[in-house]
Amino acid sequence: MTEPTATAPPRDAAELHAEFEAVWGNPKGWRALSVVNHTSIANRFMVTGAVSFVIAGLLGMLIRAQLAQPGQGFMGAEAYNQVFTMHGTMMMFLFAVPIQQGLAAYLLPKMLGARDLAFPRLGAFGYWCYLFGGLIFTSSLLLGLAPNAGWFMYTPLSSNTYSPGMGADFWLLGITFIEIATMAAAIDIAVSILRTRAAGMGLHQLPIFAWSMLITSMMVIVGFPPLILGSILLELERSAGWAFFDPTRGGDPILWQHLFWLFGHPEVYIIFLPAAGVVSTLVAVYARRPLVGYRWVVVSMIGTGFISFGLWVHHMFAVGIPALSQAFFSMASMLVAIPTGIQLFAWIATLWTGRPVWSVPMLWIAGFLVIFVAGGLTGVMLAFVPFNWQVHDTHFVVAHFHYVLIGGMLFPLIVGIYHWLPHFSGRLPSDRLSKVGFWLTFIGFNGTFLVMHWTGLLGMPRRVYTYDAGLGWDLPNLVSSVFSFVMAFGIATLLLDLVLHWRHGRKAPFNPWHADTLEWASGTPPRAYNFASLPRIATRHPLWDMPDLADTIATGQHALPHAAHGRRETLGVDPVSGRVREVILLPGNSWWPLLAGGLLALLCIALLLKLYAMAVVVALLAVGVLLRWSWENGARPGAGAESTRDLPQGLKLHPHTFDGPGLWGMGLTMLADAALYASLLFGWLYLWTVVPDGQPAAASPLGTWPLAVVTGAFGAGLWLMQSAVRRLRAGDDTGLHMRLWGAAVFGVAGCAGLLWLLLTADLQPELRAQDSVLSFTLLFLLLHGALAAVLSALQALRVHHGRVGFLAPYEPGVVAMLWQFCALANALAWALMALLPMAFGAVP
Amino acid sequence: MKPHAWHLVIGLTLWFAWFCATYGGLAVACAVVPPLPAQGAWTWLNATVLLLAAVVTAAFGVAAWASARAPAAGERQRFMARAGTALYATAALSTAVVALPAVLLAPCI
Numbered sequence: 030m031t032e033p034t035a036t037a038p039p040r041d042a043a044e045l046h047a048e049f050e051a052v053w054g055n056p057k058g059w060r061a062l063s064v065v066n067h068t069s070i071a072n073r074f075m076v077t078g079a080v081s082f083v084i085a086g087l088l089g090m091l092i093r094a095q096l097a098q099p100g101q102g103f104m105g106a107e108a109y110n111q112v113f114t115m116h117g118t119m120m121m122f123l124f125a126v127p128i129q130q131g132l133a134a135y136l137l138p139k140m141l142g143a144r145d146l147a148f149p150r151l152g153a154f155g156y157w158c159y160l161f162g163g164l165i166f167t168s169s170l171l172l173g174l175a176p177n178a179g180w181f182m183y184t185p186l187s188s189n190t191y192s193p194g195m196g197a198d199f200w201l202l203g204i205t206f207i208e209i210a211t212m213a214a215a216i217d218i219a220v221s222i223l224r225t226r227a228a229g230m231g232l233h234q235l236p237i238f239a240w241s242m243l244i245t246s247m248m249v250i251v252g253f254p255p256l257i258l259g260s261i262l263l264e265l266e267r268s269a270g271w272a273f274f275d276p277t278r279g280g281d282p283i284l285w286q287h288l289f290w291l292f293g294h295p296e297v298y299i300i301f302l303p304a305a306g307v308v309s310t311l312v313a314v315y316a317r318r319p320l321v322g323y324r325w326v327v328v329s330m331i332g333t334g335f336i337s338f339g340l341w342v343h344h345m346f347a348v349g350i351p352a353l354s355q356a357f358f359s360m361a362s363m364l365v366a367i368p369t370g371i372q373l374f375a376w377i378a379t380l381w382t383g384r385p386v387w388s389v390p391m392l393w394i395a396g397f398l399v400i401f402v403a404g405g406l407t408g409v410m411l412a413f414v415p416f417n418w419q420v421h422d423t424h425f426v427v428a429h430f431h432y433v434l435i436g437g438m439l440f441p442l443i444v445g446i447y448h449w450l451p452h453f454s455g456r457l458p459s460d461r462l463s464k465v466g467f468w469l470t471f472i473g474f475n476g477t478f479l480v481m482h483w484t485g486l487l488g489m490p491r492r493v494y495t496y497d498a499g500l501g502w503d504l505p506n507l508v509s510s511v512f513s514f515v516m517a518f519g520i521a522t523l524l525l526d527l528v529l530h531w532r533h534g535r536k537a538p539f540n541p542w543h544a545d546t547l548e549w550a551s552g553t554p555p556r557a558y559n560f561a562s563l564p565r566i567a568t569r570h571p572l573w574d575m576p577d578l579a580d581t582i583a584t585g586q587h588a589l590p591h592a593a594h595g596r597r598e599t600l601g602v603d604p605v606s607g608r609v610r611e612v613i614l615l616p617g618n619s620w621w622p623l624l625a626g627g628l629l630a631l632l633c634i635a636l637l638l639k640l641y642a643m644a645v646v647v648a649l650l651a652v653g654v655l656l657r658w659s660w661e662n663g664a665r666p667g668a669g670a671e672s673t674r675d676l677p678q679g680l681k682l683h684p685h686t687f688d689g690p691g692l693w694g695m696g697l698t699m700l701a702d703a704a705l706y707a708s709l710l711f712g713w714l715y716l717w718t719v720v721p722d723g724q725p726a727a728a729s730p731l732g733t734w735p736l737a738v739v740t741g742a743f744g745a746g747l748w749l750m751q752s753a754v755r756r757l758r759a760g761d762d763t764g765l766h767m768r769l770w771g772a773a774v775f776g777v778a779g780c781a782g783l784l785w786l787l788l789t790a791d792l793q794p795e796l797r798a799q800d801s802v803l804s805f806t807l808l809f810l811l812l813h814g815a816l817a818a819v820l821s822a823l824q825a826l827r828v829h830h831g832r833v834g835f836l837a838p839y840e841p842g843v844v845a846m847l848w849q850f851c852a853l854a855n856a857l858a859w860a861l862m863a864l865l866p867m868a869f870g871a872v873p
Numbered sequence: 874m875k876p877h878a879w880h881l882v883i884g885l886t887l888w889f890a891w892f893c894a895t896y897g898g899l900a901v902a903c904a905v906v907p908p909l910p911a912q913g914a915w916t917w918l919n920a921t922v923l924l925l926a927a928v929v930t931a932a933f934g935v936a937a938w939a940s941a942r943a944p945a946a947g948e949r950q951r952f953m954a955r956a957g958t959a960l961y962a963t964a965a966l967s968t969a970v971v972a973l974p975a976v977l978l979a980p981c982i
Contacts, residue, residue, distance in 0.1 A: 232878055233952035324952060328959040335885035336967060339892045351903060351981050353919075356974030357896055364967055605878045606949065714897075718904050 037562065039584040045561045046583075052592040053144070053558035056618065063618040065149035066557050067134050070156050072453075074131025074214075077160055078124050083524075084167065085119035088112050090517055093477070097510035099498040109494035110177035111196070115170055117180030121296065122204055122211075123163050125438055126249075129303040130214040132445060133242045135453075137218060139548035140236045142227025142566055144559050144599040145615050147220040147690035148213075150622050150658070155213035157626025158206055165633055166203030169196065176200035179492060181289050182263070184274040184282040189267050198637055201264040206633050208257055212701060215249035218242050220693045223604040227547070227566035228588060230607040234569050236546050237313075237320060240327050241306025244334040245299050250697055252295035252338070254705035259288030262712075262805065268639065271794040271801040273712070279798035281720050283348055284712055290341035291708065298337040300434060302330055304441035305372055308394060311448050312376045314544045315391045316383025319570060322375040329368035329375075336365045346414050347421045355414050362412030366405060373402065388542070389463040390447045396471045397440035404432030407482070422492075425485025428478045435474060443523065450527070451541050455553045456534030462526040469519030476512025480505045539579065545570035550579040562587035563600055567607075594675055601683055601690070611683045612676055613690060621658035628654055656823065662691065662840075684839050687758060695843045699850045702813075706854055709809065710861055713802045725799050727870035729863045730790045731807075736859035739782040743814060743855050746775035747848040750821065754845055757838040765834065769825035769841065772848065776818025779855070783811040806858055810851070817851050820844045874939040876950040880957030884933055884964035891929050891968060895922055903981035910982050918980040926972030933965035 055064045064070070091112050095104045104112065134152060138145055146152055169175040176196040178187040187197045222235070222243045235243075262273040263285065272278035274285050313320040320326060342350060342358040376398070385391065407429040411417050420426060450458055484505040489496065496502055540549040549572055551559045564587040568574045581587065589598060589612065597615040602608060628651040635644035676682070683689035716723050753768040787807045794801040824844055827833040833840050874880070899922065908916035940958040945951040 231949045231952075233949045324956055325959070328956050328963070331881055331956075331960060332885065332963045335889060338889055339967075339971070342896075351899075353974055353978040353980045354896055354899055356978055357892070357971050360971045360974060361892070361967070364970055368963075605953075718901050 037586050037588075037590050039581075039586050040590065042561070042583045042585075045585050045590070046556065049556070049558045049561055049592045052595055052597060052617075053556075055557055060618075062623055063620045065153040065616065065618055065622065067138055067146045067149060067152060068555055068557065068559075070149075070152045071131045071133075071135035073156050074134060074159065075128055077156075077163065078128030078131055081119050081123035081163060081167075082128070085116050085124060086517065086520065088116040088119070090513065092116060093510040093513040095494060096496075096506050098507065099496050099500075099503055101495055104494060106494045107177065110492070111170070111173075111175040113492060114176050114179055114200075115167075118176070118200065118204065119167070120434075121180060121300075122207055123159075123166070125300045125434065126211055126296075127159055127207075127214075128442065129245075129300070129438070130211065130218065132307075132442070132449075133218055133238075133303060134214065136449070136548055137221060137239060137242060138225070138599075139551045139555060139559050140239060140546050141222065141225065142230065142547055142560065142563055142600075143221065143225040144563070145225075145597065146217050147225050147613065147615075148217045148694060150616050150619055151213050151694075152217050153619075154622035154626055155210040155217070157623050158213070158629060159210035161626055161630035162203050162206035162210065162633065165630065165637070166199055166207065169199040169203075174199060181293065182285075183289075184263065184285040187263065188274065195637060197267060198264065201260045201267070202633050202636055205257055205260045205264075206629065208253055208260075209629070211249055212253055215246040215253075216694055216697045216701075219246035219250065219697055220690050222246075224601050224690050224693055225599050225613060226602050226607055227564060228600055228602060228607065228609045229565045229567040230602070231567075232605050232607075233324075234567065234607070236569070237309040237323065237326060238303075238306040238546075241302045241309070241330055244330050245302045245306075248295050248299050248302070248334050248337070250701045251704045252292050252299060254292075254701050255288045255708040256292035258705050258708045258712075259285055259292075262288075262801075264636075265801075265805070268636075269794075271804070272796070272798040273801050275798070276720070278796060279716065279720055279723060280801075281716060281798075283345070283719070284715055286345050286348065287341070287715065288708060288712070290344045291338075293344060294341045295334075295337045297430075297433065298333055301437045302333065304397075304438045305330065307441045307445040307448075308376060308397065309372070310546065311390055311444055312379045312394060313383075314448070314542055315388060315394070316379045316385050317543070318379065318383040319545075320375065321378040321382060322371075323569065326372055326375050329371040332368040333365060336361060336368070340365060343412060343417070346417045352414070359412050359414050363409055366409050369405060373398070389458065389460065389467070390444045390542075392464065392467045393440050393444040393447065396467065397436055397444065400432055400436030400440060400471075400474065403479075404429060404434075404436050408433060420485055422490055423485035424481050424489045424491060427491055428481035428485060431474075431478045431481075435478075446527070448542060448544075449548075450530065450534075451537030452548060452553050452555065454531055454534065455537055456530050457537050457541065458526050458530045458534060462522055462529070466519050466523035466526055469522060470516055471519070473512045473514070473516025473519050477509045477516055480508045480512070484509065540572060545573040547571045547578070550582055552579075552583075558592070558597075560587075561585050562590035564588075588677065591675060596682075598682070601688075609677075609680065610688065611686050612680050614682045614684060616661070619658075619661075621654065621661075625651060625654045625658060656819070659820075659823070660827075684837050687838060687842060689839055691839070691843045692846075695846045699846055702850060706809070706857075709802070709806060710857065713799075713806075713861060716798055716802065720798070723799070724869075724871040725866045727867055727872045729866050729870070730792055730800070731786060731803060731863050732790070733863055733867065735782060735786050736855060736863050739779050739786075739810075740852065740855040740859050742775050742779035742782060743817070743848065743852040746772040746779065746817065746821070747845070747852045749775065750841060750845040750848045754842045757835070757841065760835060762828075762835040762838070765841075766825045766828040769821050769828065773818045773822040773825065776814055776821060776851075779851075780811055780814040780818060783807055783814060787811065803862060806862065810855055810858060813847070813851050813854065817844070817847045820847065874936070874943045874957075876940070876943050876945050876953035876957060878953060880936075880940060880953060881960055884936060884957075884961040885967075887929075888933070888964040888967055891925070892971065895925065895972070899980060907981040908979075910979055913979050914975065914977055916980055919975045919978075922972060922975040922980075926968050926975070930965045930968045930972075933961050933968060937961035937965060 095101050174195045178192050222239050265271045266273050272280045274280045274282045309320055309326055339361040343362045487501045489502045560582050562582055562585045598612050600609050601611040601613040603610055632647045749768045749772040792800040792804050794804040902918050908918050937958050943954045945954040
């Protein structure tokens with residue numbers, strides 16, 4: 030194989046730009062809605078996230094106005110409950126995570142030397158889900174129907190009995206819808222970091238921000254499914270009357286808390302780690318030296334990511350868990366401070382040994398260090414069980430997590446915005462306004478939340494809409510409220526600076542901060558294709574080591590310096606070494622993401638309004654649209670895939686190989702699915718163990734053998750799929766379509782078995798929690814089985830149409846992963862829900 | 874042990890599996906065969922928790938040692954080997970520290 034990134038002769042940059050713009054350029058007007066380019070989608074994510082931040086911030090100001098004085102009548106209890114629920118939920122789900130994913134989606138391909146993310150259409154689909162879900166959720170405020178049970182929606186407060194009406198449904202359906210966007214973005218980002226990098230960029234040379242986003246995305250993929258499951262179960266309990274969390278029917282409200290915090294604590298680090306990645310990147314730039322302890326910082330972030338999954342019960346210290354179990358989580362909560370501390374020392378050492386340039390981003394970094402350290406220290410205090418009991422549900426906790434989240438996420442985000450502002454717009458911010466904004470925010474923040482620790486220690490509980498005078502809470506509350514307005518002025522100044530700079534900001538020179546990372550070589554503002562040619566990068570500091578890189582890229586002196594073929598393409602590399610493996614074909618603009626997102630929004634609305642017939646129709650339409658969309662993937666006529674003589678020697682387009690981003694995307698999707706299924710099985714075993722008389726009957730209502738037969742059907746389908754893949758690998762596609770049709774038939778047979786079980790087994794989900802779990806498990810398996818059968822049938826059709834075969838062997842391997850999941854999930858259901866009760870269940 | 878990217882995740886994945894097994898196992902044992910509260914921390918359950926933790930800690934320690942001694946050719950392999958060593962050591966430390974309260978606390982109250 031020739032080196033795909035060998036030096037090519039220079040071409041005229043303007044001519045090359047015109048050639049690439051013809052393929053990658055974004056359409057104008059209403060057709061802009063079909064754009065899938067990562068820069069455009071990421072910008073939309075960030076703007077939508079910023080709007081959510083402003084709305085949620087204004088809700089926070091309402092809270093402070095209400096609590097400024099005792100006995101305030103500004104808001105009643107119901108309005109206050111809605112306001113604090115919406116404030117927390119919007120900040121966590123509509124602002125903190127999406128805006129950081131947006132920043133990552135904007136930066137990563139540029140930092141990694143790629144032309145786009147691995148799944149541009151998935152990114153666009155995610156954005157529409159986020160936008161529509163956010164609009165549906167936020168509209169509940171205007172309708173006076175907002176949820177009022179807190180951002181963690183504890184049962185039974187969020188159950189039908191105590192939260193009648195649509196408020197909780199808005200939360201459960203709206204947030205689940207938004208989580209589709211979060212999951213889609215996480216999968217897109219993780220696969221992009223692993224597979225679409227510059228040639229030669231090994232894992233050990235990844236930009237530190239890419240490391241932080243890789244770890245964060247994996248945490249989202251594993252951490253969000255428990256909440257998605259919990260939300261579906263609670264919505265089923267509310268709308269269909271099934272029992273999961275109702276103790277009168279064999280459920281348990283604490284199960285919700287476990288599912289919620291299994292997501293909720295990693296969520297804190299999901300929010301913090303990208304911000305830490307920004308700080309690690311920028312501390313090095315402003316200290317004008319490489320980050321001290323790069324490897325230690327990577328190890329710390331990986332350690333933080335894992336250990337953060339062992340902390341969830343520290344949110345539940347007051348529910349009555351045995352002391353030893355609490356101590357496990359207490360110790361883990363203290364442990365997690367160590368890797369965070371290592372990062373902190375790495376930043377300080379970098380500044381200490383560097384030649385720091387005092388600039389606006391550095392001002393915010395300094396603010397971040399002060400605030401985040403204080404928040405971390407109170408976090409260690411809260412890890413101690415006795416102290417935690419004392420301040421549980423007081424304003425001390427509110428102050429703590431604002432220090433962690435605002436210090437640990439908002440400040441670094443603003444650092445990043447100021448640093449990359451010239452990249453977004455080509456202009457510089459106002460020095461004066463940005464400094465005023467910083468000082469007002471910093472002073473206002475500390476005046477609000479430092480004092481709030483005191484309010485909490487004086488015993489003021491959270492989530493009360495008013496309080497009596499004379500309890501000692503009057504003064505600290507007034508101080509917090511006054512300073513919260515100072516902070517609001519600071520944020521307003523910052524926003525004003527951002528808005529004004531688009532028109533009045535000075536033109537930024539090339540790489541104005543003398544940064545080392547590759548994104549500055551993509552142009553400011555960037556072009557839709559990022560790079561006219563793709564350089565070989567074997568250093569952590571490309572722009573410091575190769576200062577002329579921007580010129581050689583723009584004049585096409587590196588890999589893939591052509592676009593006249595009409596393809597959107599980027600290099601696909603080995604995830605570890607960065608060796609080039611293939612050329613990844615990227616899809617162009619499309620209406621499918623918008624259409625699919627719109628239909629899912631309609632489905633969400635139909636479910637909210639309890640129009641179930643309409644919901645079924647819309648759901649079928651949405652599935653149809655998604656399948657039609659999938660038909661365009663892979664080797665397709667009209668995308669220039671046939672004319673590949675211009676590819677570097679030895680390289681193929683990914684649909685003509687056995688590897689590609691889809692395989693990795695499916696793998697990570699199955700990982701998320703496995704996390705959801707594991708949470709469901711945890712729920713089954715949890716209810717069995719914890720609920721009084723919760724032991725299931727030895728004779729399972731599912732019988733002993735039916736699930737075994739179903740597992741056998743899916744196992745046979747899996748065998749056929751795998752044999753199809755094996756033969757393709759051997760270069761033999763004879764009988765391929767028969768194997769695929771055969772797998773589809775076995776899938777239909779397995780689904781028929783599951784449906785028969787669902788209809789004939791003596792299950793009463795409205796009466797018994799165990800039956801609810803069994804019914805839901807059967808539905809889960811049925812849905813996956815049906816999808817596997819349909820996708821295999823679709824593959825068989827694609828063989829007929831020449832889109833899959835010896836020359837395009839890639840897709841059956843992707844579908845086979847779903848079959849593996851189905852077979853394993855059915856086998857586990859059989860083992861845990863039919864066989865295990867036989868051994869340990871109750872005998873009448 | 875050959876340096877590889879998998880070593881960056883294997884140790885702490887197993888640590889999480891151990892953590893869940895210990896927490897879940899303790900809950901099941903307390904529901905089915907709880908030791909007498911009067912026994913304090915001197916119970917078969919605490920002994921099991923500590924024994925398992927000791928075995929797992931030792932296994933992670935051995936993995937860290939093997940990773941540290943692995944021959945690493947080139948910058949990438951050195952990075953993987955050293956990061957793997959640190960992460961196995963983190964898993965070992967985390968196991969030992971988390972299990973430590975079983976020396977002092979009764980298991981089911």
